[in-house]
Amino acid sequence: MSMDVLDLYGAAGAVHAVRLLMDEHRDRLVALDQAIGDGDLGLTMPKAFAAADDYAASASAVTPGKMLMQAGMAMAKAAPSTMGTLVATGFMRGGKAVAEAAALDTSGLASFFRAFTAGIMERGKTQLGNKTVVDALDPAATALEAAAARGTDIRTALAEAATAAEHGRTAARQMMSQHGKAAVFREQTIGIDDPGAAVGALILQGFAASVQT
């Protein structure tokens, strides 16, 4: 695989890598979600990414963007929870933003994750700092934009983005939940890991892992 771009096969590989991470972290996500919600997030994320991976493996789409968009549709169908719908929206919006590109370079990945993040913010009617998946995704998109401006290769750029997402996830620990069932707990959510932010960090970790070889 070329390290200059993420082509159709590379994008499918990234989705597959995220799927493996979601499977691996299933119990951790269940536990995180049970602390401030109903625990179903640990079950819906593996389900969502299994559907996306199954689609990606058999995709007839001609560009990575179109494939990622369709993978989002598959996720929405397979995992109709709030988090499933939000992550599916991210893939649909991100994929749409780069639908015409034959392959994604660092700048294409930055566009993908920026639209991914913006789509989730719009659909979830949320913003930075509300202790959500956005708090991991937004720093990652920013890191990719900075890497693109420097002309960095995708392997380095995705590694930096994964680190930024992980920092975002840990920073979200000190935030207070504003959304969904977690909002009921308000102050009690401060100091607790956010399951959504954990999902965001795993998505970037998967993309980064798929190009390290």
Added chain:
Amino acid sequence: MKKFLNEAERFVPDMIEGILAAHPGRLASVADDLHCLVKGGPKTPNKVGIASGGGSGHLPLFLGYIGDGLLDGCSIGDVFQSPSADQMLEVTRAIDAGAGVLYIYGNYGGDVLNFDMATEMASMEDITVETVLGADDVASAPKTEGQKRRGVAGIFYLFKCAGALAAELAPLAEVKRVAEKAAANVRTMGVALTPCIVPQVGKPGFELGEGEMEIGMGIHGERGIRRGPLVTADTIVDEMLPAILDDLPYERGDEVSVLVNGLGATPKEELYILFRRVARELQQRGITIFNTYVGEFATSMEMAGASISLLKLDDELKRLVSRPADTPFFSQPQL
């Protein structure tokens, strides 16, 4: 909990199977999914499709209004749970007859998330979808935060007006316009006397003491504006009606349609006792009643309680309210 159940988990599918069996040919499920329901028979070419949906537990909302002059399809979730975007998309595909689809549903977070998602997925299949939200509950947020208000029984008027115009093969923009006009002119307030029980939970979601009532409670048990001792029917109307009237406002010389809705366990006798006072008070204020609906239009399982909705009419809305409609749960001749 005392309910007619087989298994709590089968509450929704057993209910839908019963409804389909009771009304053969009038309703059909699509995509092999009992949660996706459409009007039976062939589609009318170039008629705007009207879809609604939301959690179960509110019959006749939502699926009870699928039929002539009202809705073309509904997606139904578990009790008080939003259906999925994909289920909404299946219904959208099934009812699109080339003129686009209008979503009319209540303003609840989960429903908005999924219907917006379904809209985006439909657009990828070149189906045009527009949305009008029901947000008629004046007790759910102040008028200045109208976009936060929940949709309750008054959504019936949105279905009625949009459904009547769609039946005349008006284009999507026009059907949307009258739905918005109905939404802008309808206000509702409710009062609860007892809580309801979600079958899979098995116990009430909140307590309401013997001799207590809660003014403004939502149809899922959302907190209202005042809890207090149960007072007379007339006194309750005298608290609720002015809050509705002042909100729009409805004024002397206006003509209205009135809907007194039972929340599930309240008998019609009591609804008419409430309406008696509503009629008297409106007359005293010089507001004319064009027509009245009394019965169950949007329930909350076995909650005892009622809501009062008013729709301010102009010539157009009056004509649309008057049009005939015929569904398994609601029918009216031309008024």
